[in-house]
Amino acid sequence: MDYVYGPGRNHLFVPGPVNIPEPVLRAMNRNNEDYRSPAVPALTKTLLEDVKKIFKTTTGTPFIIPTTGTGAWESALTNTLSPGDRTVSFLIGQFSLLWIDQQQRLNFNVDVVESEWGQGANLDILADKLAADSAHTIKAVCIVHNETATGVTNNLVKVRQILDNYRHPALLLVDGVSSICALDFRMDEWGVDVALTGSQKALSLPTGMGIVCASPKALEASKTAKSVRVFFDWNDYLKFYKLGTYWPYTPSIQLLYGLRAALDLIFEEGLDNVIARHSRLGKATRLAVEAWGLKNCTQKEEWYSDTVTAVVVPPYIDSSEIVRRAWKRYNLSLGLGLNKVAGKVFRIGHLGNLNELQLLGCLAGVEMLLKDVGYPVKLGSGVGAACAYLQNNIPLIPSRI
Amino acid sequence: MDYVYGPGRNHLFVPGPVNIPEPVLRAMNRNNEDYRSPAVPALTKTLLEDVKKIFKTTTGTPFIIPTTGTGAWESALTNTLSPGDRTVSFLIGQFSLLWIDQQQRLNFNVDVVESEWGQGANLDILADKLAADSAHTIKAVCIVHNETATGVTNNLVKVRQILDNYRHPALLLVDGVSSICALDFRMDEWGVDVALTGSQKALSLPTGMGIVCASPKALEASKTAKSVRVFFDWNDYLKFYKLGTYWPYTPSIQLLYGLRAALDLIFEEGLDNVIARHSRLGKATRLAVEAWGLKNCTQKEEWYSDTVTAVVVPPYIDSSEIVRRAWKRYNLSLGLGLNKVAGKVFRIGHLGNLNELQLLGCLAGVEMLLKDVGYPVKLGSGVGAACAYLQNNIPLIPSRI
Amino acid sequence: MDYVYGPGRNHLFVPGPVNIPEPVLRAMNRNNEDYRSPAVPALTKTLLEDVKKIFKTTTGTPFIIPTTGTGAWESALTNTLSPGDRTVSFLIGQFSLLWIDQQQRLNFNVDVVESEWGQGANLDILADKLAADSAHTIKAVCIVHNETATGVTNNLVKVRQILDNYRHPALLLVDGVSSICALDFRMDEWGVDVALTGSQKALSLPTGMGIVCASPKALEASKTAKSVRVFFDWNDYLKFYKLGTYWPYTPSIQLLYGLRAALDLIFEEGLDNVIARHSRLGKATRLAVEAWGLKNCTQKEEWYSDTVTAVVVPPYIDSSEIVRRAWKRYNLSLGLGLNKVAGKVFRIGHLGNLNELQLLGCLAGVEMLLKDVGYPVKLGSGVGAACAYLQNNIPLIPSRI
């Protein structure tokens, strides 16, 4: 079953699924249970309460759905919108592309605002569209907080400001798959109506839970939204919430206990410390890339992502070869360039339960890989640059002081 | 986290989720992996090949979807039918009720054929409807193979015969959630067009995979089916099957390895031996019920289920009290009576990775419970009756001879 | 690796190693750690403190030794005695025999007091010997609290009384391998000088820790004891206890965390409740044996063991065949008859993390086995007798009330 076994630990630096910490693996190492016993609802209750904290919401209603990020998207859209509804959506990379594709297949009328891959969402166009939409035909603005394909983080504060400027009532739907629990995200403060993430990203769990959080306004919208939905229908959840049994269908017992453990770890570290750690990891990675003389796919600093860095390779190099070789020679898993940037970038995911020395091992590996494929890197240069920053900025581990 | 801890092992006898065997727990005890590396597609390939064996199909196409049984239902329906399509569906218990509800919410035009709870699908009415439908307005016959709420197994061979008798082209969609891998099921031989199950049932895995298998005719239907679908769309899977990468979105690495281990165990035991074991467990349970002087909710022998037995309690007893007490006093998890039979029946699930001595422990527990709630059972009577049958019928464990 | 796989759970009823509860398995599912970091000593400190509670001692000094029960015996003897020292030791079964053999090989001068197998230690002879030993040539009385081979529990209160009656200063060394954490045991109150157990018995852990507890008098004796010892030398431990690093050599990280979890479970249940549970399990087993018309190897009620029952089979049956068949046909592990009682008894271990329904499953299995080998048992009779007692005596699970 592990016929591709390589000695030592796999260095997992794709931007999801990410490393699962041992306490979470332990929590999930268990037999099934009757989810109708008093134990599972009691556990679920704590999860629903605590999961709101990672969205920084007190007014939102969370749904923990046995699905993936793609399903979470579908849940966000079908519960709040009706076929034919007009949405504004930003195409800035592969995942925003796929979400737009889903919006179109679900029969929404999507205004696609495209940017060059490596740039953030074009918010000027959003402003123009909202300004022109005094009839409020735009029902929702859909935006990916962090585009995983290019390592671009969009500015949600600005999106909210623009909506407010034009007093536009459109819902704000945010894909936080590669941001929530890793980047600064404030559902209530930023007026996000639906935010969502997946368990295998910054929460550092296995795949299998799409976590969707709905604002009161989104819940209100769900009462009239006419998109056909059953499995993804929030209403079934709300019905069982009221009964105190919580589950319209069978949840994964293992993931529930895993989520409990994952949240406990995050709260023990402190959510803001988790975000600060990601900031260190992102900055260190970018310093290494710079030291190697390579370009970040992200074109401006304002969009730099602290969860994933897409590194542009020189034209004479095929970035896929780097990814292949990483796995074959160094037991290192890097992210491929996808779609438009296939062959042109490789990606370093630096999110989830990860520390600085793990990242430095990866960066050392990338240096050897660059050499392998003929790029004239000075070995140790990227690691040295990253270390110079990190050595000044890593805090002591609080529980060990 | 385990604040409801009781000494010893939990006796899990709900009809799902069921006991996970240790080799499967072991296989799932692992970190995440890059699902785009060569390893995961290679593993997936073997799974797709082998999973067909549990459906007894060589011509079907399986989809392993990160969802539950409810999602698997939705996948079966939306990929093969269009809004407004007429279906025939049998209401015989809580799970067939929920599936019918889904069909209606997905905007199909459902002919509901209702039976008393405790009876099987009324196939005479099916025959009448098909006979009357020379225009072939019926697009699908939807049937739950084993109704988990009442312990009723429907006769699929007869359903196929009736369809064939009238040369009716309707698709045959089968919910095999509590049957496949436990009861005799033959997708190809019985001309089933879509069959589905969930990982937490007879496969003895955690919840999280809806496994759907489509006949060539169902695949053909999916090309014109107009139901809106994205997450559940087979087409996205088929696209990635062709690419050899298999996954349109992130699968659960742990469940994939778990499924590999689960299939290995089933094949090692032999699927027919697995089915024979369930037959023994079902028969032994029914003999115990009889010895206790209680009634099986299932009204005729032809519908007896080998995966779950719903036991009718005397009117002066509340069956929910038995279930509550089982958990509180004996660390035994029994199934509640649902909906119409709430308070009237309790259910013993006897499916999945389970052996005879486990069942006998449960039956002994039920005897004490019956006494607890004032039913005059002769202690040892049910266990004795079950043992008398089992002692004559349990085979030696092949690997230990 | 599991080429002897049988479906369902193995029913483990040997008197050790016993079932490990899931929370303990989870706690042990971890990578190694540096045992010289601050974390491991901090953990060890709590273990040494808490392990005393299971011995019911406040004045004793515990040693958690990476060894088995045999090593724990050697530790008890070599740290307190010198070659040539006279000991009194009771031969009542296979394990007392092995301990006596060890005492002799370690060059002690052993007064062996033999009883028929199935009887307890002959304390009259002890009294005689002490009475005659005004010169105090007897340095230690060595006694197995619970002889695992015959299911005989010795009366330690009486042993202490006899020693006190004669004001004899001999050390009292007690093998509590199959008693401590399951039977009533009071180190301080009963004036036990060295008590010991193994992790795989009532503590319900894997094999690998011999836990030895020494009274102040035993520690004092260790200062002059001349038996050669290095690995088992308490002195090396005491040296590291003073340093606060605790370990003279590398401990098993996994077992330390496992012990923490095991103790937590025992304290959550309550040690006295644990003992009461064993009393119920023992009583229920004996009632079943009686109902089957079979004899308990233990000849008098005063010696009945609540952790293991040795069942005598009729002369025309080979008890080994029962054990072999249990494993081959029912996935049930029973204890063989050892040495003098080989072929004549089989043993049911009912200790550790075990509940009543598990035991009842085993008893049902034994009934079928008896039938298998031609003994005319009435099926259900033993289970019924056990249930009649248990149904009156099982308390509610406190955490679930």
Added chain:
Amino acid sequence: MDYVYGPGRNHLFVPGPVNIPEPVLRAMNRNNEDYRSPAVPALTKTLLEDVKKIFKTTTGTPFIIPTTGTGAWESALTNTLSPGDRTVSFLIGQFSLLWIDQQQRLNFNVDVVESEWGQGANLDILADKLAADSAHTIKAVCIVHNETATGVTNNLVKVRQILDNYRHPALLLVDGVSSICALDFRMDEWGVDVALTGSQKALSLPTGMGIVCASPKALEASKTAKSVRVFFDWNDYLKFYKLGTYWPYTPSIQLLYGLRAALDLIFEEGLDNVIARHSRLGKATRLAVEAWGLKNCTQKEEWYSDTVTAVVVPPYIDSSEIVRRAWKRYNLSLGLGLNKVAGKVFRIGHLGNLNELQLLGCLAGVEMLLKDVGYPVKLGSGVGAACAYLQNNIPLIPSRI
């Protein structure tokens, strides 16, 4: 329980216990079993056969003892020697010191041959002693293959040559605790009489098994050796080997399955490839140390160890502070300087299931640590030097080509 939790993975670079690979953790994640069933002896048989391969012996007899390295030492000595026997033993660091201490406490007459810490065994003195010993009063030469405290590997080939030169019949007893399965070791070819290792070292298991291998000559010696022993007596094992039940007392079921998995991984990689990997890791570490301008505690290249490197810090730095800080700030576990070299060296363990990128992460961490404590290291220098070597020498992972 994990109150010293730090985010991300612990970087475990003490020279034991070392990282356990996931497949081994998985194999050990299991309930106890009856070790007297047919399954455990069958498993044990394969282990005893296969464990010989890691010693490179076909004529040796292995003993898998539930103990630590210290116990394995005691087993080697007490089974082959009698009190008063003369041994030659080399004091070159903390672990050879402890072994000598044990030899003395076991009442052997030890010729201690001391070297400066950082040097290998003084084999000239051995030659002199053997030359002078025409009466063959020297019964055994005891040597630590790899002194873990100083990172010194002794030359066993030369030891054998010297013994042969003088046709001296002394037994050759070798502590291979931090060498076997990582360094070149050839029991038969080098005429080693007893070799031993511990499970938590290069085998990458938890602590708990001392594995001792005896040559025919050693077994012969055991027949007359008069050292008192019971728990460590080979004879008890041999008796049970003949019976085919293998175990004189209860083994750890989990460690047996773990050992099976560990051996499978080693054989899959190829023992010689494992050794070559350690050679790369050792060389890379030394290149980094050199690049940092620091000294290896090991004074000559001929003694360089490929499993552990002891790094000498400048006099103005306390190496313990580096180790403390590594754990507190970087979640990195380094080895302390012990005894004579306390405060003067810190140690990097690079043995067991470890790959190059893991090591490079550690080396980057050490660079930051050096800076932390005021040593003027050029960040990236050590990692760069190591990479330059590794990038030329790491092979492709065979299973992934």
